[in-house]
Amino acid sequence: MAVIEKGGSSSGSSGKSALAFINDERFRSVFYQLLVGAIVLVAGYYLYANTAANLDARGMEVGFGFLGSTAGFSIAWSLIPYTPGDTYFHVFLVGIGNTLLVAAIAILTSTFLGFVMGVLRLSKNWLIRNIAAWYVEILRNTPLLLQILFWFLTVFALLPSPRQSLEPMTGFVLNNRGFYFPSPQPGDLFFLTAGAFVIGIVGAFILSKWATKRLFDTGQKTPVFPISLGLIFGFPLVVFLVTGAPLAFDLPTLQGFNFVGGGSVPPAFCALLLALTIYHSCFMAEAVRAGILSVSHGQTEASYSLGLKPSWTLRLVIIPQAMRAVVPPMISNWMNVVKNSSLAIAIGFPDLVAVFMQTSLNQSGHAIEIVAMVMLFYMTVSLSISLALNQYNKSVQLKER
Amino acid sequence: MSDTTHSDAVFRPKPSLPPPPNTVGVVGWLRKNLFGGPIDTIFTVVGIWLIGTLLVTVYQYGIANAVWEANSYRECLDTVLPNGEKVGHSGACWAGVAVWMNQYIYGRYPDPEQWRVQLCLAILVLWLMPFWLPRVTAKIQTGLSAVLTFPFLAAHILLGGEAGSFLMLTSSLALALFVTVWLNVITSYAMNKSVGKLVVELTGMADKDDRLHKWVLLAGFAVVFLGALAYESSWDLVAVPTTDWGGLFLTLCISGIAIASAIPSGVILALGRRSKMPVIRVFCTMWIELFRSVPLITILFMAVTMMPLFLPVELNPDKLVMVIVAVCIFASAYMAEIVRGGLQAIPKGQYEAAQALGLNYWKVTTFIVMPQALKLMIPNIVGNFIGLLKDTTLVSIIGLYDILLMAKASGQDPNWLGLHAEPMLFAAGVFFIICFAMSKYSQHLERTIAGGYGRR
Numbered sequence: 001m002a003v004i005e006k007g008g009s010s011s012g013s014s015g016k017s018a019l020a021f022i023n024d025e026r027f028r029s030v031f032y033q034l035l036v037g038a039i040v041l042v043a044g045y046y047l048y049a050n051t052a053a054n055l056d057a058r059g060m061e062v063g064f065g066f067l068g069s070t071a072g073f074s075i076a077w078s079l080i081p082y083t084p085g086d087t088y089f090h091v092f093l094v095g096i097g098n099t100l101l102v103a104a105i106a107i108l109t110s111t112f113l114g115f116v117m118g119v120l121r122l123s124k125n126w127l128i129r130n131i132a133a134w135y136v137e138i139l140r141n142t143p144l145l146l147q148i149l150f151w152f153l154t155v156f157a158l159l160p161s162p163r164q165s166l167e168p169m170t171g172f173v174l175n176n177r178g179f180y181f182p183s184p185q186p187g188d189l190f191f192l193t194a195g196a197f198v199i200g201i202v203g204a205f206i207l208s209k210w211a212t213k214r215l216f217d218t219g220q221k222t223p224v225f226p227i228s229l230g231l232i233f234g235f236p237l238v239v240f241l242v243t244g245a246p247l248a249f250d251l252p253t254l255q256g257f258n259f260v261g262g263g264s265v266p267p268a269f270c271a272l273l274l275a276l277t278i279y280h281s282c283f284m285a286e287a288v289r290a291g292i293l294s295v296s297h298g299q300t301e302a303s304y305s306l307g308l309k310p311s312w313t314l315r316l317v318i319i320p321q322a323m324r325a326v327v328p329p330m331i332s333n334w335m336n337v338v339k340n341s342s343l344a345i346a347i348g349f350p351d352l353v354a355v356f357m358q359t360s361l362n363q364s365g366h367a368i369e370i371v372a373m374v375m376l377f378y379m380t381v382s383l384s385i386s387l388a389l390n391q392y393n394k395s396v397q398l399k400e401r
Numbered sequence: 402m403s404d405t406t407h408s409d410a411v412f413r414p415k416p417s418l419p420p421p422p423n424t425v426g427v428v429g430w431l432r433k434n435l436f437g438g439p440i441d442t443i444f445t446v447v448g449i450w451l452i453g454t455l456l457v458t459v460y461q462y463g464i465a466n467a468v469w470e471a472n473s474y475r476e477c478l479d480t481v482l483p484n485g486e487k488v489g490h491s492g493a494c495w496a497g498v499a500v501w502m503n504q505y506i507y508g509r510y511p512d513p514e515q516w517r518v519q520l521c522l523a524i525l526v527l528w529l530m531p532f533w534l535p536r537v538t539a540k541i542q543t544g545l546s547a548v549l550t551f552p553f554l555a556a557h558i559l560l561g562g563e564a565g566s567f568l569m570l571t572s573s574l575a576l577a578l579f580v581t582v583w584l585n586v587i588t589s590y591a592m593n594k595s596v597g598k599l600v601v602e603l604t605g606m607a608d609k610d611d612r613l614h615k616w617v618l619l620a621g622f623a624v625v626f627l628g629a630l631a632y633e634s635s636w637d638l639v640a641v642p643t644t645d646w647g648g649l650f651l652t653l654c655i656s657g658i659a660i661a662s663a664i665p666s667g668v669i670l671a672l673g674r675r676s677k678m679p680v681i682r683v684f685c686t687m688w689i690e691l692f693r694s695v696p697l698i699t700i701l702f703m704a705v706t707m708m709p710l711f712l713p714v715e716l717n718p719d720k721l722v723m724v725i726v727a728v729c730i731f732a733s734a735y736m737a738e739i740v741r742g743g744l745q746a747i748p749k750g751q752y753e754a755a756q757a758l759g760l761n762y763w764k765v766t767t768f769i770v771m772p773q774a775l776k777l778m779i780p781n782i783v784g785n786f787i788g789l790l791k792d793t794t795l796v797s798i799i800g801l802y803d804i805l806l807m808a809k810a811s812g813q814d815p816n817w818l819g820l821h822a823e824p825m826l827f828a829a830g831v832f833f834i835i836c837f838a839m840s841k842y843s844q845h846l847e848r849t850i851a852g853g854y855g856r857r
Binding site: 029032033034036037040047050051053054055057123124125126127128131137138141142143144145146147149150153154157335339340342343345346353357358361367368371374375378379381382383 | 437451677679680693697698713714794797805825
């Protein structure tokens, strides 16, 4: 309605007829907005009145007081320490911790696998190209939930018992209780190594800035890459060895019927992570492929004719332009990974939805508050990611006109 | 100067040399595509090894060692292979899948009533068929009538029992529209004119005023409608509660309704979000951002835990209805963003030109902007439909027996305890076929209509 600034025929004739104001664009705009606002308000009041009546009938009260009371149930596995005596609010935090952990790892692995698959899909080799294409086609056309259940029911639920565990490498154990791995136990002086690592990263960053400036000023190049490598990895290594290697590994060992020591994750975690990685790598691969294809071949030819060698062309010409097309779909994929990690509930991994929206909700009955809190969490994550994405988009946009 | 006229001075190119033998034919193709260099060759060898292993495994598991007839999973595992060993987990137990096949497709819908599901599918296919028949007119009306009224007819047929007056009226309307659509197809092919024209001619009103035609057509349709109503009132179908619906049928049911509702609701929300009226814009934006940023499973939980609180007790909505509403809400938010993307891609000149022609907002939108925007967005829209179909499996988490939960349930049946991989593979195959076909069809559509300029 508002596209047309003045309602065509009526603007001149408003004095002639009493009904002419109906054709006035401003009046109509206000009228429609009042109408929509009124409908929303009435609907909202209707829902509110129903809810109040229903809650009254069930003798329930709305309020966040229940968050302080004891949850009383146990959680199979948690990143944040938890005991059944903790409060519902602590359950909420435990759920968030587990969700973010699995989502963060899945984002890293699926992005890596997606890059590999996306590049392979553009390979000059016919066989490799087709294998990658069918990998993507088959796995993205089957539901994620089905893949999660498949991995869980047919692989991770059928693993041998702890006594017959698979041990592909010393310290890494896989059985039907979960995946066990050595957990690092930093000694007293380990903070020095960590500090050296941070200093190395800062140093490499400053070095690259300085090298760029030197290149622009004098035209001389600095071997940034090997020096940075030395700064980031060599320097902490030296510090580590000088301080007497203050790091021990706690290896998982079989005691009785189970493994103790080391870190561990349950089979459901492994199944969820595997399925998320594989499923989302297909979408990442498509984003990477589309991004690289979006850079026109003329760019490659132009940079060759300027005398840039192929590796430079890729690094300085193709990738920066491809990233502009790759990053937005990739970040929306990351958001989907966070959202889809909620499917953990199907195989019993205690993520936010499972521990809070199911167990806590069933126990406490505070449906409205709990659903609102869970939705708020996911909205916060999504909106902050999309805010960051908008910032990035602004910074890489083609600067035209 | 005189030299140039001399015939010897004319440039005569030598015949070009044949291409090097190793760049043409099979050898050339192999060299170019598979053995371009040492790294390429290694890749190819690894690839061949991968495919070979995969094919051998699939053949061994799915065909060579598979068991096709058995009465329980135990029997499957204990079947003896020709080489004297037991099958165990080295071969698929397709016998279990065969036994459960009916449940995978129809859920617990009673066997003697399953013709109703098939009938509904047949009606839907027949209803949409005129889309692909070139000589039939009124394609848009056909599609709209199917999308808007078919669900009621299907609900009446599938639910059975005593239909309420609302369902009776809407489903009779649907049946009448369906009959009209096919009368139109028949007259279009038999007499090369639409059914409306034929009715007008038969009643002898052809030379009367056009305004009278409308009344004649309406009267004609009223006759068909009353016939449909009388016919449907005589139905005596056994009631099948929605708790018995399941399998692939339920999956397609939920996703079909969500897909059908997504386009109109998405268009409305997208227009609202781009509106210049702040109140409408804010409400639409809030709706879209809220439901896009939370996982579908939380919306489903909201539907089954909060909807009963929001609605009056006496309404007591069916679980399936609440789930369908939740999936539709989810679908509308995603579709809205896709449509908005399409709208943003339309150059401003199109709006300005249309306004300069004196079209109002709704005409600009329906005739100029929206057709272009939707055409542009075909790949994304179909991609969204595919995603929706896959996401429908989430209803299994809140206990609706869709194909996935049926597949899981078959492995928990005492007779078939542990039968997990085979039903999952079957379900995966079904989803793959549907989704892959949809994506290929969308690519075909993209080529034929979205290009738009070359073909007229």
